[in-house]
Amino acid sequence: MAKSTPEIPTKPYLIRALYEWCVDSGYTPYLAVTVNGQTRVPMEFVKNGEIVLNVGAAAVHKLSMGNETIEFAARFNGVSRDISVPMNAIAGIYARETGQGMAFDVTQEAAAAESANAAAALESSADDKDDKAAEDDTPPKPPGAGGRPKLQIVK
Numbered sequence: 001m002a003k004s005t006p007e008i009p010t011k012p013y014l015i016r017a018l019y020e021w022c023v024d025s026g027y028t029p030y031l032a033v034t035v036n037g038q039t040r041v042p043m044e045f046v047k048n049g050e051i052v053l054n055v056g057a058a059a060v061h062k063l064s065m066g067n068e069t070i071e072f073a074a075r076f077n078g079v080s081r082d083i084s085v086p087m088n089a090i091a092g093i094y095a096r097e098t099g100q101g102m103a104f105d106v107t108q109e110a111a112a113a114e115s116a117n118a119a120a121a122l123e124s125s126a127d128d129k130d131d132k133a134a135e136d137d138t139p140p141k142p143p144g145a146g147g148r149p150k151l152q153i154v155k
Contacts, residue, residue, distance in 0.1 A: 011087055011104055012067045018093045018101055019055065019065065027095035028056040031070070034091050034106040040084040042076045050091070053083065 015031075022029035031053045033039060035046050045051055053074070055063065060072040060083075071084045094101025 009067070009087070011090070012065070014102060014104075015070070015087075015090060015093050016065050022093075022095045022101075023057065025095070027097050028054060028059075030094055030096050030101075031055050031085065031090055032092040032094070032103075033085050034089050036086070036089050038084075038086045039089050040082065042081055045076065053085070054096070 019029045033041065033051050033053060035041060035043075035049050035051060041051050041053070054060075055070070055072065057063075060074045063072040064070070067087070069084055069086050070090070071082070073080055073082050075081070088107040090104055091106050092101055092103040
């Protein structure tokens with residue numbers, strides 16, 4: 001009898017296919033992401049544990065869509081950030097212009113990691129801010145005006 005190999009998940013293939021469809025159709029692909037402990041995104045743009053990311057070619061560079069993670073660099077308020085999103089945290093991919101796309105279940109591991117690590121991340125960032133405040137007498141900059149995060153090309 002032949003050895004049974006573990007089934008390869010279809011989610012990364014579907015995400016890549018829908019990304020390609022968006023690009024070929026002239027649409028802007030957006031990723032809906034449930035933030036968890038393994039997700040590296042700008043936390044100041046996360047709302048209710050979620051963030052929507054523009055992954056169009058004009059908004060990102062060094063895009064890598066693997067079977068385990070999607071990684072790229074993008075600018076948020078003019079600051080370049082390295083983004084890393086595990087496949088288990090991707091809730092959907094869709095075209096901004098039409099809303100067509102596909103939603104995915106976020107695994108329970110991601111949801112559990114989110115609740116456990118969100119508090120630790122907030123505590124850690126508060127400690128970092130306290131340390132920086134002790135070293136620097138200049139007041140911290142206020143957070144952005146809110147609203148949806150926007151990626152833009154900076155020349």
